[in-house]
Amino acid sequence: MTQLLEMRGIVKRFPGVVANDRVDFDLRAGEVHTLLGENGAGKSTLMNILYGLYQPDEGDVLIEGSPTPITSPIEAINHGIGMVHQHFMLVPTLTVTENVAMGAVTSKRGRMNLRVVADRIRELSESHGLAVDPDAYIWQLSVGERQRVEIIRALYRDVKLLVLDEPTAVLTPGEVDHLFKILRQMAEAGRGLVFISHKLHEVLALSDRITVLRHGRVMGEVTAQEATRETLASMMVGRPVRLAPDKPPLEPGRARLTIRNLNVMGDRGLPALEDLNLSVREGEILGIAGVSGNGQRELAESIAGLRKPTSGEVEVDGTDITGSKPSVVRDAGLAYVPEERQRDGAIGAFSVSENLILVNHNQAPMSRKGFLRNGEIRQRSRQLVDEFSVVTPGLDVPASNLSGGNLQKLILARELSGSPSVLVASQPTRGVDIGAAEYIHDRLIEQRGSKSVAILLISEDLDEVLGLADRIAVIYEGRIVGEVDAEHADRQKIGLMMAGVSDTGD
Amino acid sequence: MTSRGPSEAGPRLRTQLLSYSVPALAVLGAFAIGAVMLAMLGANPFTGFWAMAKGAFGSGGALVETALKSTPLLLVGVGITIAFRASVINIGGEGQMVSGALASTIVALGMTDVPAAIALPLALGAGVVGGAIWGAIPGALKAYFGVNEILSTIMLNVVAVQAMNWLLRAPLIDPMEIERGTRIPQTARLPESTDLPLFVEGGRLHIGPVIAVLVAVLVYVLLWRTTSGYRLRAVGLSGDAARYAGMSVERNVVWALTLSGAMSGLAGSILVLGSEGHRMVTDGSTIGFTGSAGFNGIVTALFGGLHPLWTIPSSFLFGGLLVGAIALQRAAQVPTALVLALNGLVVLFVVSLDRYRRQVREREDRRISAIATSSTEDDESPKPLSREDDDDG
Numbered sequence: 001m002t003q004l005l006e007m008r009g010i011v012k013r014f015p016g017v018v019a020n021d022r023v024d025f026d027l028r029a030g031e032v033h034t035l036l037g038e039n040g041a042g043k044s045t046l047m048n049i050l051y052g053l054y055q056p057d058e059g060d061v062l063i064e065g066s067p068t069p070i071t072s073p074i075e076a077i078n079h080g081i082g083m084v085h086q087h088f089m090l091v092p093t094l095t096v097t098e099n100v101a102m103g104a105v106t107s108k109r110g111r112m113n114l115r116v117v118a119d120r121i122r123e124l125s126e127s128h129g130l131a132v133d134p135d136a137y138i139w140q141l142s143v144g145e146r147q148r149v150e151i152i153r154a155l156y157r158d159v160k161l162l163v164l165d166e167p168t169a170v171l172t173p174g175e176v177d178h179l180f181k182i183l184r185q186m187a188e189a190g191r192g193l194v195f196i197s198h199k200l201h202e203v204l205a206l207s208d209r210i211t212v213l214r215h216g217r218v219m220g221e222v223t224a225q226e227a228t229r230e231t232l233a234s235m236m237v238g239r240p241v242r243l244a245p246d247k248p249p250l251e252p253g254r255a256r257l258t259i260r261n262l263n264v265m266g267d268r269g270l271p272a273l274e275d276l277n278l279s280v281r282e283g284e285i286l287g288i289a290g291v292s293g294n295g296q297r298e299l300a301e302s303i304a305g306l307r308k309p310t311s312g313e314v315e316v317d318g319t320d321i322t323g324s325k326p327s328v329v330r331d332a333g334l335a336y337v338p339e340e341r342q343r344d345g346a347i348g349a350f351s352v353s354e355n356l357i358l359v360n361h362n363q364a365p366m367s368r369k370g371f372l373r374n375g376e377i378r379q380r381s382r383q384l385v386d387e388f389s390v391v392t393p394g395l396d397v398p399a400s401n402l403s404g405g406n407l408q409k410l411i412l413a414r415e416l417s418g419s420p421s422v423l424v425a426s427q428p429t430r431g432v433d434i435g436a437a438e439y440i441h442d443r444l445i446e447q448r449g450s451k452s453v454a455i456l457l458i459s460e461d462l463d464e465v466l467g468l469a470d471r472i473a474v475i476y477e478g479r480i481v482g483e484v485d486a487e488h489a490d491r492q493k494i495g496l497m498m499a500g501v502s503d504t505g506d
Numbered sequence: 507m508t509s510r511g512p513s514e515a516g517p518r519l520r521t522q523l524l525s526y527s528v529p530a531l532a533v534l535g536a537f538a539i540g541a542v543m544l545a546m547l548g549a550n551p552f553t554g555f556w557a558m559a560k561g562a563f564g565s566g567g568a569l570v571e572t573a574l575k576s577t578p579l580l581l582v583g584v585g586i587t588i589a590f591r592a593s594v595i596n597i598g599g600e601g602q603m604v605s606g607a608l609a610s611t612i613v614a615l616g617m618t619d620v621p622a623a624i625a626l627p628l629a630l631g632a633g634v635v636g637g638a639i640w641g642a643i644p645g646a647l648k649a650y651f652g653v654n655e656i657l658s659t660i661m662l663n664v665v666a667v668q669a670m671n672w673l674l675r676a677p678l679i680d681p682m683e684i685e686r687g688t689r690i691p692q693t694a695r696l697p698e699s700t701d702l703p704l705f706v707e708g709g710r711l712h713i714g715p716v717i718a719v720l721v722a723v724l725v726y727v728l729l730w731r732t733t734s735g736y737r738l739r740a741v742g743l744s745g746d747a748a749r750y751a752g753m754s755v756e757r758n759v760v761w762a763l764t765l766s767g768a769m770s771g772l773a774g775s776i777l778v779l780g781s782e783g784h785r786m787v788t789d790g791s792t793i794g795f796t797g798s799a800g801f802n803g804i805v806t807a808l809f810g811g812l813h814p815l816w817t818i819p820s821s822f823l824f825g826g827l828l829v830g831a832i833a834l835q836r837a838a839q840v841p842t843a844l845v846l847a848l849n850g851l852v853v854l855f856v857v858s859l860d861r862y863r864r865q866v867r868e869r870e871d872r873r874i875s876a877i878a879t880s881s882t883e884d885d886e887s888p889k890p891l892s893r894e895d896d897d898d899g
Contacts (some may be wrong), residue, residue: 306749327752336750344750346741358740358751367733375733 010059037213082154173495252281256454262312283451287469335420348400355383386414407438532855560832562826576825582803585769592762593742598659599800601666606771607747609636637771646761649756
């Protein structure tokens with residue numbers, strides 16, 4: 001196999017940090033080489049260097065054996081390098097054809113011949129199984145279709161080397177399988193693919209080779225055959241990792257959270273939830289699985305009092321809180337770990353201890369007669385920070401200094417400190433490093449074991465739901481399309497439900 | 507133990523030094539440009555500035571004038587601080603001062619036979635309430651009808667002036683003015699029981715500056731030591747997080763503008779009750795009454811870093827600039843408008859230096875977290891933080 005790319009001893013420094021520290025990476029024609037690592041491990045930095053967006057401080061980039069400094073994305077494109085970004089780089093108001101033609105010059109006396117482009121798109125989509133209508137506008141397309149447009153654009157430019165940055169984050173399991181088939185085909189046709197991901201089973205399913213980065217350094221390179229999820233996870237984190245938390249047997253009590261026939265409007269005035277029914281018992285975790293944007297956010301918000309339902313009922317610990325203010329819902333016993341932790345769950349400019357009293361600053365012992373009691377607050381903060389292993393330089397530093405995982409631990413500490421009867425956890429480990437995710441999972445299991453809390457876990461990470469939940473409800477277009485016992489859960493079947501194929505087969 | 511990294515103090519030091527030097531650098535920068543302007547006007551900058559400093563701070567009498575001039579700046583300034591901390595912009599200091607002064611005047615006029623111990627607090631309190639109402643109106647309009655508070659507070663300035671002009675020309679006018687036919691728009695002398703007590707009999711210094719400093723301290727306590735202040739700041743920093751935590755953003759917006767107006771109202775009240783004539787007079791404009799303190803208070807608050815305690819020295823400086831301007835005019839034969847330009851320059855410098863300070867701070871914060879994370883994870887290399895790699899997943 002020919003060597004398409006070699007990156008030798010790449011060093012990239014940013015003020016205060018070394019994002020890439022003598023990184024070696026290579027890619028051969030016909031293979032999928034995965035870059036694996038946690039947030040901030042340096043994967044994106046390395047690929048941005050390859051794509052000409054950053055210049056390395058040290059090290060060389062060799063393309064097909066010859067040293068080639070890449071100083072701009074145009075040069076990268078001219079060298080046959082393509083990149084499918086995590087956030088698609090498409091113009092929504094233009095058609096598929098126009099988007100593909102953009103930047104790729106197909107002109108006749110200064111005029112673009114779009115029909116030629118469209119024909120070529122049809123050819124490519126047929127030969128690669130990438131069903132896309134060249135005349136459709138981008139805004140009309142689903143996320144999965146948009147991704148296909150990105151891939152077609154790369155194929156149109158006839159790239160030799162394609163980088164895919166977290167391409168599966170937005171897809172259902174079925175779509176992921178389909179994407180992987182296409183990517184394998186592309187590799188077999190002699191292209192080289194760099195796959196960036198942190199989902200271990202996907203990495204193992206797709207890759208030939210895997211390079212693990214941690215703290216900007218290469219921790220090792222393994223073939224997919226010799227790797228397991230466990231070995232990869234411990235390479236990423238630097239210590240042995242348990243992937244599935246140990247769960248004691250289920251001993252559910254009475255229902256603490258009950259939702260009946262809930263109807264809620266979304267932000268655009270369209271129904272986001274339709275006749276939704278759920279019930280969660282204490283000592284139990286109910287997992288809501290689904291592809292992002294199917295009503296999960298609206299569900300959490302209408303339980304928390306942040307969104308008014310149009311009809312239906314929500315009961316927290318026996319109290320009807322339908323349409324109540326957030327403070328009333330909290331008084332009824334709800335704790336809520338919000339999806340947007342930086343926007344909703346914490347105030348970046350507030351200190352760690354100020355954030356720890358965000359929801360209960362009004363209660364004893366944090367305050368008395370309207371005055372904050374700083375001594376008590378500090379003491380409690382220190383206790384919570386220690387108890388939940390929040391890594392922070394101090395209690396007075398702004399919360400914006402904390403990493404995603406530590407901020408999430410802080411929020412969890414605060415929410416659990418009020419001994420809630422219902423905990424709604426939305427995407428509790430999204431974007432969080434493995435160590436913190438493991439910790440948060442353990443805490444959720446621990447709460448489940450206390451048998452006084454009903455836990456509603458809303459997550460787009462199917463592995464997380466499968467690993468934690470006792471029951472799994474699948475949400476699709478605002479409805480629960482099926483509910484299964486976690487013990488008998490079948491990934492394939494849940495995947496189908498997530499795509500809207502109902503359990504009953506209607 | 508995870509809560510305290512070994513190097514917290516080290517990297518922070520530079521930011522802190524920088525924070526403290528920002529005001530000084532801003533003033534130096536403004537004066538450097540001011541010197542050029544003086545020179546262009548044909549005056550010697552050094553003699554000019556010297557005269558200015560002496561006029562503002564050079565003698566006991568000068569200091570008294572400066573203290574009196576600073577008083578409304580400080581009160582309006584801490585009011586502005588409350589509003590800005592809750593992320594509400596209050597440009598209505600002028601109108602709130604006027605409405606506070608009018609409320610004080612009306613109450614004081616009715617206090618003919620009331621002892622000072624009751625009359626004075628009531629008159630001052632009326633000023634607080636008058637200003638509070640003038641702040642609460644735009645507050646409620648913003649919170650419940652989405653009316654932009656910048657527009658509504660400016661509009662209410664105009665309304666307040668017209669109300670003042672009408673009240674002082676007709677219902678509140680001194681009966682003597684009608685009798686004599688001079689019809690100067692001013693009230694009768696207010697009852698002596700509502701005069702602000704003087705420190706020295708026959709002197710100029712009344713207790714207004716002391717009240718203002720006390721209020722500034724109280725506002726500090728309110729913002730950082732009470733649950734109410736905590737909520738105001740939370741709403742100001744993140745409406746989303748405040749709502750998530752169960753706070754009412756609307757109520758806090760109204761509250762912030764109400765308090766802010768109350769401070770300006772008190773400033774207006776002190777201007778009337780502490781005035782030499784012990785009466786309220788209008789020349790038809792707000793500036794004639796407030797001396798633009800409602801606007802200059804914003805500058806004062808910004809220069810004080812939107813911190814009530816730092817606003818105390820800040821107001822003293824700007825009060826001094828205003829008093830010194832008169833001396834400057836006399837010594838260097840330049841218009842006092844130059845001092846307004848100096849005010850503006852100081853603000854420009856503060857704002858731009860502050861931006862620079864924030865950048866340095868962000869860089870250092872990043873380093874602090876890097877050190878903190880690596881030191882607890884027994885790893886020898888600093889961990890790259892997520893800023894560059896935000897999209898990593």
